[in-house]
Amino acid sequence: MPTRSHIPRPAARRLSLYLRECESLLTQGVPTASSESLGARLGLSAAQVRRDLAYVAQAGQRGVGYDMATLVTVLQEGFGLERPWRAVLVGVGNIGRALLSYAPFRESRVAIVAAVDCDPATIGSQWGGRTVESMQSLGEVVRRGGIELGVIAVPASAAQLAADDLVAAGVRGILNFAPVQVTVPEGTACSHVDVSVELRCLAMEVALGGEHRPRRGRVGARSR
C-alpha cells in the first residue's frame, strides 16, 4: 500500500507539466532525464523539480536520473489520469468551435464529449463529431455522459451563469476561457486560460530579454 501525502495546488500544476515533458521525451526516445534537464525545459530549478517529484516518486538515481516510462505511469496513476475524463463545452462560438475541432484532444485522457449552447441557430449543429444540445439540457447531458468537467467558452457577461449551471449539473471541475473570474463553491476546481495574459507575459519576456532588468519603483500604499 503506497503512502499518501497532500500536494499543494501550484505543485500539482507543475506535476502536470512534468508529465507533459516526460511524455514528450518518451516520444523522442529519451529513456531517462535528470532533475536539471527537466527543470531547464520548464524554467525551474533542479531542486524545485526534485521537491515536486518527491510528492509522487522516489528520487531519481544520481548520474542516471528519473526513468521516463515509470515517471509517466506514476504521474498518471497518482492523479487519476489512468482512466479517461469527460468534459462538456458550454458556448459554441469562435473559441468553442476551435476547441471542438482541436485534434490533439484525441490523444488526451481528457476529452470534450458534448457541447451545449443557448442559441437556437447553433443547437443541432455539428462540430468535430459532436451535436450541440440546448443549454437547458445541460443537467441531462452531464448525467447521461458521466461528465465530470466543464469548459466555459461564453462571453464574459454569461460566464458566471454558465459556471453556476455547470455546478448545479454536478460538474466537479471547470476550465474557463471567458476573460473574467468566475466564482465556484468550495470543492469545485476552477482554472482559467486567459490568452491576453499569455500574450502580455510574452511581451514582458521580450522586454526583459532586451534589458533583463525591469525598473524598480515604490508600490507600498504609503508611497505617493
Added chain:
Amino acid sequence: MPTRSHIPRPAARRLSLYLRECESLLTQGVPTASSESLGARLGLSAAQVRRDLAYVAQAGQRGVGYDMATLVTVLQEGFGLERPWRAVLVGVGNIGRALLSYAPFRESRVAIVAAVDCDPATIGSQWGGRTVESMQSLGEVVRRGGIELGVIAVPASAAQLAADDLVAAGVRGILNFAPVQVTVPEGTACSHVDVSVELRCLAMEVALGGEHRPRRGRVGARSR
C-alpha cells in the same frame, strides 16, 4: 534613478498574473490588497508574493497592503507594457480565427494586428477586421507593421517552419498554440499554450479534491 535587478522567468510569469489580478481588483473598486489576499487569488503563499513583488516594488504597508493603482503602473512600466505591442498571427484555421475574433484583446496592450496563412482560399479573407495576407509576405508584414511578436496557430507539423519564418522576419517573441515544442534561437522568447495540458491539470485537481492524496510510487531509474 531606480535600481534594477534581474528577474527569473518563473517570477516574471507570476508578476504578469499579479498585474492581471491588480487590474481586476482596481476595476472592482478595491484600492489596496495584502500579499495574503493576492496570494490566495493565485494559489501562492504571501511570502512568495512579497518576494516576487520585491523585484519591482517596495513592500506593501503593514496592515494596509499594496496600493493597486501604483502597483499596476509599476508592473506595466517595469516590463515595457506602458506602450502597445503588436503581434502577427501565423495560421488562420479554427484557433487562429477564434484568436482574431477574441474581443478582450481590444483592452490588452498586446494586439494581433495582422495575420498570414499559406492557403490561397484563406488569403484575402477578413477576420475581426484584419485581412489575411500570404505566408510569403510575412517579412514585409512584420516590417510594415512594426511587429515584434508572433502567434503560431498552425498544425503541429508546420509549427517549427512557422517559428523559423517568424524569427527570420525579425520577431522577438512567439506564442505557440500548436501542440508541439518549437525551437527558437537564444534571444527569442517562446511560450506555449497547450489546451490539453490545461484540461489535464483540471482533471488532476478534481482527482486531488476527492482524495487530496495522490498515490506515491517509485520512479527512480533504479526501480523495476
